[in-house]
Amino acid sequence: MIVLWALTAMLTLQPASSTAGLDFEVFKTEVQPIFAEKRAGFTRCVVCHAGEGGTAFLEELSPGATMWDDTQSRRNFERVAGLVTPGQPLASRLLMHPLEPAAGGDEFHNGGRQFTSQDDSQFQTIADWVRGDN
Numbered sequence: 001m002i003v004l005w006a007l008t009a010m011l012t013l014q015p016a017s018s019t020a021g022l023d024f025e026v027f028k029t030e031v032q033p034i035f036a037e038k039r040a041g042f043t044r045c046v047v048c049h050a051g052e053g054g055t056a057f058l059e060e061l062s063p064g065a066t067m068w069d070d071t072q073s074r075r076n077f078e079r080v081a082g083l084v085t086p087g088q089p090l091a092s093r094l095l096m097h098p099l100e101p102a103a104g105g106d107e108f109h110n111g112g113r114q115f116t117s118q119d120d121s122q123f124q125t126i127a128d129w130v131r132g133d134n
């Protein structure tokens with residue numbers, strides 16, 4: 001019984017602790033819009049990463065909506081937090097996966113090399129959020 005209770009407590013606490021050091025407001029107003037924005041020559045992140053699939057980390061946008069509401073944003077925040085290491089942008093999958101390999105990114109991303117360099121302004125916005133600099 002006690003073991004079960006402890007396990008349940010650990011599991012329920014996990015999402016909260018994994019967002020430690022990450023600012024929700026900054027995520028919602030600065031980071032999240034990047035996932036819904038069209039980059040020239042690329043498909044929007046939300047097109048491939050929304051829903052419940054294996055690599056989904058975003059909620060589906062409601063029909064007609066161009067941005068997530070508050071409840072959806074909370075859920076996105078928790079899911080995206082699982083793809084970053086707070087304080088360490090360069091150890092964060094969210095940043096390294098879509099980054100050009102010559103700029104330090106991962107070898108392959110099905111969605112393309114959306115960040116051509118670490119100086120990319122959107123890369124920087126996400127990196128600042130991960131670092132806790134804003």
Ligand code: HEC
Binds near residue numbers: 035048114
């Ligand atoms: C054309 C579809 C597509 C687009 C657009 C796309 N991705 Fe992906 N992405 C994938 C697929 C498929 C995978 C899994 C296979 C792989 O690693 O490439 C993936 C993997 C990832 C992963 C690793 C996820 C994990 O669970 O390990 C991250 C992080 C990621 N993408 C971020 C992004 C970001 C950020 C954007 C927008 C800037 C983006 N992707 C745009 C298709 C896409």
